[in-house]
Amino acid sequence: MLIDLPDDDTLYRALLDRDAAFDGQAFVGVRTTGIFCRLTCPARKPKRENCTFYPSPAACLQAGFRPCKRCHPMRPAADADPCINALLEALEADPAYRWTEGAVAARGFAPSTVRRVFKRQFGMTFLEIARQRRLGEGFLAMADGDKVIEAQHAAGFASASAFRDAFARLLGRAPGHMQDDALLRAHWIRSPLGDMVAISSRTHLHLLEFLERKALKTEIARLEKDTRGRIGLGRFEPSAQVQVELNEFFTGKRAQFDTPLAYSGSGFAQAVWDALRRIPAGHTRSYAQLAAQLGRPEAVRAVARANGANQIALLVPCHRVLGADGALTGYGGGLWRKQKLLEVERQYRDQPPVRSCASISALPSGS
Missing domain, CATH: 1.10.10.10 (Winged helix-like DNA-binding domain superfamily/Winged helix DNA-binding domain)
Structure with missing residues (x-):
């Protein structure tokens, strides 16, 4: 075990509430189905007497349970939604691309769903991650000796003022003051x-x-x-x-x-x-x-x-x-x-x- 788990009643309440506090730390095996899940699984909740709690997927497998096909307890949580990997791979391929909700929709994903999924998994939206990544390109360009205007273009910012403002919000000062x-x-x-x-x-x-x-x-x-x-x-x-x-x-x-x-x-x-x-x-x-x-x-x-x-x-x-x-x-x-x-x-x-x-x-x- 990675941690000492709390009592089963606490874990069952977390299961009913889909509480993410124990996600990745505790899993539930359901005797009536033979399946084990994350505590945040969206499936209908089993009765208390049918639940056994385990500290890891390996312990669930050893007890004879199969992984749930809805919450994918064998995979990191961030891999459970297809939009995450697809959009992150697209971002990696072209970090300077200026993403919009229209561009997300053009990939076949609903912007509202993408916002919710990324916010839940990463604490920020995909558009915020993309903007941060573009700012990083400019940061690295300046660290390599490029001028601010060159770094702005490397980061894909439309204007020098927008780039300076984004930089200042991050580090508390504009790039020219470093x-x-x-x-x-x-x-x-x-x-x-x-x-x-x-x-x-x-x-x-x-x-x-x-x-x-x-x-x-x-x-x-x-x-x-x-x-x-x-x-x-x-x-x-x-x-x-x-x-x-x-x-x-x-x-x-x-x-x-x-x-x-x-x-x-x-x-x-x-x-x-x-x-x-x-x-x-x-x-x-x-x-x-x-x-x-x-x-x-x-x-x-x-x-x-x-x-x-x-x-x-x-x-x-x-x-x-x-x-x-x-x-x-x-x-x-x-x-x-x-x-x-x-x-x-x-x-x-x-x-x-x-x-x-x-x-x-x-x-x-x-x-």
Whole structure:
């Protein structure tokens, strides 16, 4: 088991409510049909006495159940709707294409259905994902030395002002205000779970966040204040290193990260982040367990605040913290990402615990 499941009555209520909190963490086997499903399956709900709950599809199969053909419990949830793969493949083939609802309809998909499916699975619509991807093309073009106007065209934006506005909404400043002699550099990283921004000095990684993270602009503003505005575009070695390590993580080749990190927080917050990094991949903890581990059992809320203040996603694995009842809890990158990260890490569960890598608490001067 990845987590200790709550009692069957709790899981049955989640099944009736189609509650996504346990999606990917718990499955139901229905004795009268011999089929097992996700708790979010749209099929008619079975009676309580006919349900048995399991922590994984493998456990369901071993108990003799067959996978449901409606909710496809053997596949990642995002693969269950054909519009997702079709549109994402089209986006990958031409990232600069300016998608509209008319273009979606021309592919044979109802725009309202696409909006609902993408919002449910990714926390954002397909058009928002496409716009984000185009912005990424411009970001990378400027990082390679292109001028703003060239980056605008590479991103498929119709006007320079629209490109500058989109860029500023993401990073909090227009592209022309990024420093050439930057102490920190921002780099765009693509991952199977969405695009990320990495900000590093020559020696340490200071930030790694998914673009939809609501606190991203605030976190970047804090780094700007620390460096007196000296943030530019490009890639220092820690960003290059973490990009390689993320690729290995998602392809099953790496359970731990060795990129050196720079912390920006109180001593207590840093202690929480170190405790998070000691949780082995494939395992989880509750806030109460972390507080007890730190010798501060009364500080559960403070641990939760420190967890939420983490600005180095995945490497400081705040996604490994669950609610006291084993349910998925808040995650800045979206609960759907938290679920999928835990699914990715199942394969690492039996590997030796990760070793702690170096971190610092202040910005390295002159780095």
